[in-house]
Amino acid sequence: MILNGGMDGFEWTGPRDFAGTVLVQLSGAVLRPGIAEVPFGVTLSEIVDIAGGLPPSHRLKALLVGGPSGGILPPEAMSLVYDHENLERAGAHIGSGSIVVVDQHSCVVDLAAVLTRFCADEACGKTIPCRIGLRRLAEIGSRICEGQPRGDEVTRLSDLAHDVAASALCAHERRATLALASLVRYFRDELDAHILRNSCPAGICHPKADARAGATS
Numbered sequence: 397m398i399l400n401g402g403m404d405g406f407e408w409t410g411p412r413d414f415a416g417t418v419l420v421q422l423s424g425a426v427l428r429p430g431i432a433e434v435p436f437g438v439t440l441s442e443i444v445d446i447a448g449g450l451p452p453s454h455r456l457k458a459l460l461v462g463g464p465s466g467g468i469l470p471p472e473a474m475s476l477v478y479d480h481e482n483l484e485r486a487g488a489h490i491g492s493g494s495i496v497v498v499d500q501h502s503c504v505v506d507l508a509a510v511l512t513r514f515c516a517d518e519a520c521g522k523t524i525p526c527r528i529g530l531r532r533l534a535e536i537g538s539r540i541c542e543g544q545p546r547g548d549e550v551t552r553l554s555d556l557a558h559d560v561a562a563s564a565l566c567a568h569e570r571r572a573t574l575a576l577a578s579l580v581r582y583f584r585d586e587l588d589a590h591i592l593r594n595s596c597p598a599g600i601c602h603p604k605a606d607a608r609a610g611a612t613s
C-alpha cells in the first residue's frame with residue numbers, strides 16, 4: 397500500500413481516526429486461507445469474505461481473533477469493525493492479526509483449554525499469578541473437557557480469570573485469560589453441555605460418561 401500510494405495514500409486509507417492497513421492471517425474453516433492486507437474499518441465479515449467464506453455445509457460457530465492469546469467471539473461478531481477499540485470491547489484484540497474461523501465441527505471449550513495451556517507454557521514465570529494462575533486456569537479447562545468438573549467450575553473460572561488478568565505485569569497474562577473468559581461470556585450453552593450434561597456438542601471432548609463406558613467395556 398505504501399509502495400503503491402505513498403504516505404498520503406496510506407494515511408487516507410481506513411477511518412480518519414485509525415488510518416492505514418493491517419495484515420491479517422485467515423485460517424480455519426475458510427475456502428482460501430492466507431494473508432491479506434485490509435484497511436482498518438472493515439468488518440470481520442468482509443475479512444472472512446476475502447478468504448472465500450466458509451465451505452458449503454460448514455456453519456460458523458466462532459471466530460478466534462488475535463492469535464493464541466486471542467478471544468473467541470460468537471457469530472454475531474462478524475459485524476464488528478476490525479480495530480483495536482472494538483475488539484478489546486468484545487474481549488479480543490488484533491494481536492498477531494490472526495483470525496481463525498471455527499465451524500460446528502470444532503469444540504470451543506477444547507479450543508480455549510488448549511490455548512490456555514499453550515499460554516501457560518509460554519509465560520516467562522516472573523509473575524506468580526501468571527505462572528501459577530494460568531496453569532490453574534488451564535487445569536479447569538482440561539477438567540471440563542474431560543468431564544471431571546469440580547463444583548462450580550464456571551464461577552471458579554470467571555473469578556480466577558479476572559484475578560489473573562487484574563494482576564498482569566504484561567499483556568501476555570492479561571490476554572491469556574481471554575479464551576476461557578470468552579466461554580463464560582459467549583458460549584455458556586457449550587460450557588453447560590460439558591459440565592451439566594457430560595456432553596460435547598462437537599463430539600471432540602471425552603466427557604465422564606464416555607470415559608466410564610470405555611472403562612467398563
Ligand code: SF4
Binds near residue numbers: 521522564568569
Ligand atoms: S505476566 Fe508477563 S512478565 Fe509476568 S510471568 Fe506472565 S509473561 Fe512473564
